[in-house]
Amino acid sequence: MTYQEEFIVFMVRSGVLTFGDFITKSGRKTPYFINTGNYKTGAQADALGNYYAACIHEHLGEVGGADVLFGPAYKGIPLVVTAAASLYRNYGEDYPYAFNRKEKKDHGEGGNLVGAKIKDGDQIAIVEDVVTAGTAVRETIALFETIAPVKINALFVSVDRMEKGTGEKSALDELREEYGIAVYPIVTVRQIIDFLHNRPIDGEVYIDDAMKERMEAYLRQYGAKA
Numbered sequence: 001m002t003y004q005e006e007f008i009v010f011m012v013r014s015g016v017l018t019f020g021d022f023i024t025k026s027g028r029k030t031p032y033f034i035n036t037g038n039y040k041t042g043a044q045a046d047a048l049g050n051y052y053a054a055c056i057h058e059h060l061g062e063v064g065g066a067d068v069l070f071g072p073a074y075k076g077i078p079l080v081v082t083a084a085a086s087l088y089r090n091y092g093e094d095y096p097y098a099f100n101r102k103e104k105k106d107h108g109e110g111g112n113l114v115g116a117k118i119k120d121g122d123q124i125a126i127v128e129d130v131v132t133a134g135t136a137v138r139e140t141i142a143l144f145e146t147i148a149p150v151k152i153n154a155l156f157v158s159v160d161r162m163e164k165g166t167g168e169k170s171a172l173d174e175l176r177e178e179y180g181i182a183v184y185p186i187v188t189v190r191q192i193i194d195f196l197h198n199r200p201i202d203g204e205v206y207i208d209d210a211m212k213e214r215m216e217a218y219l220r221q222y223g224a225k226a
Contacts, residue, residue, distance in 0.1 A: 049082030066125035160185035170224030
């Protein structure tokens with residue numbers, strides 16, 4: 001299997017990718033849900049880092065690399081740490097990493113960034129989980145505007161739900177167009193549907209014909225226009 005296919009199986013087995021009846025933060029009724037909060041063991045963190053590292057290793061060179069990997073608080077913090085560790089262990093690529101505090105520290109060294117020191121002109125790659133409206137990424141862009149003139153050139157996420165953002169295009173496409181950021185998901189919902197349709201995982205079929213039609217109907221209603 002490809003690392004993308006292995007990642008889909010990993011999400012199912014971890015209870016992160018589930019199917020049924022859910023309501024998203026935006027109020028949409030969805031037949032599937034991705035809850036990255038269900039990652040909770042060291043083994044899962046190690047595997048997750050390997051999948052992010054594979055995606056970063058494959059694509060980061062397309063935008064000229066990065067000086068710093070950045071994880072927005074809070075979910076981006078463990079993701080950027082495990083991704084950086086996996087990049088070094090698996091590919092010998094030693095990237096500095098940083099993340100932010102939600103509240104600015106007013107003692108010790110102060111500030112609201114932890115890790116690598118950001119310098120003028122640095123190229124930054126953001127490591128995030130699942131982007132819905134792009135709020136965390138926009139907050140990160142605003143944060144860096146107060147720190148140093150940098151170039152945010154890439155965003156790595158686990159899953160692209162391929163849904164509309166504030167307009168008819170996806171939140172990821174909006175980020176691409178508004179800020180010139182290259183966006184790379186480990187997998188898309190289309191890849192999830194194609195791979196899991198009538199394919200049993202540990203003896204259970206998660207996307208049968210009926211679930212596939214529910215997911216297709218959801219994308220017809222909320223899917224982004226190309």
